[in-house]
Amino acid sequence: RGITEPVATFSTCFGAPFMPQFPTTYAELLGNKLKKHNAQAWLVNTGWSGGAYGTGERIDLPITRKMLTAILEGKLDDASFSPDPNFKILIPNEVPGVDSTILNPKNTWNDKEAYDLKANELITLFKKNFAKYESFGNYAKAGPD
Numbered sequence: 001r002g003i004t005e006p007v008a009t010f011s012t013c014f015g016a017p018f019m020p021q022f023p024t025t026y027a028e029l030l031g032n033k034l035k036k037h038n039a040q041a042w043l044v045n046t047g048w049s050g051g052a053y054g055t056g057e058r059i060d061l062p063i064t065r066k067m068l069t070a071i072l073e074g075k076l077d078d079a080s081f082s083p084d085p086n087f088k089i090l091i092p093n094e095v096p097g098v099d100s101t102i103l104n105p106k107n108t109w110n111d112k113e114a115y116d117l118k119a120n121e122l123i124t125l126f127k128k129n130f131a132k133y134e135s136f137g138n139y140a141k142a143g144p145d
Contacts, residue, residue: 005053008122010129024136042071043089050108052118059102066097086119087144 012023019026034041046064050056070076081090082104091104101107109115123144130143 006048008125010125022136024133044068044071045105049102049105051110052114056108063098063102067095070095070097086123088142 013019013026033039044064044067046059048056049059075096076092079095080093082093083089084091084104093103094100095103106112106115106119126143
């Protein structure tokens with residue numbers, strides 16, 4: 001009864017009910033701040049890895065700390081990266097003190113076909129969510145194809 005496994009949800013800026021402006025306003029503000037201060041933005045997977053719900057597990061907190069420390073100490077400034085074929089993000093090939101296998105989520109799944117199916121499901125959900133913003137610019141182009 002009820003929700004028995006995680007369900008993908010999208011919340012503007014991770015707090016839609018508290019954002020009075022249209023989401024593109026916040027996207028532009030963030031973009032301007034990143035440019036003005038020559039800042040980098042990092043997406044760090046601190047959640048689920050290694051398979052679908054019930055087969056994978058959460059990324060250990062010490063591993064998350066090592067990834068964040070490497071970012072904050074500039075250890076990834078000159079690192080090499082590989083593009084993710086689905087989500088238009090770059091994945092570092094190495095992070096000091098972290099097993100490189102976990103950096104690319106597909107590598108953590110025993111069943112690579114199951115990963116591809118779940119990735120494609122998520123891509124479909126991203127596209128459906130971003131459809132409501134199509135008339136406000138090219139924001140969806142930053143997401144998966």
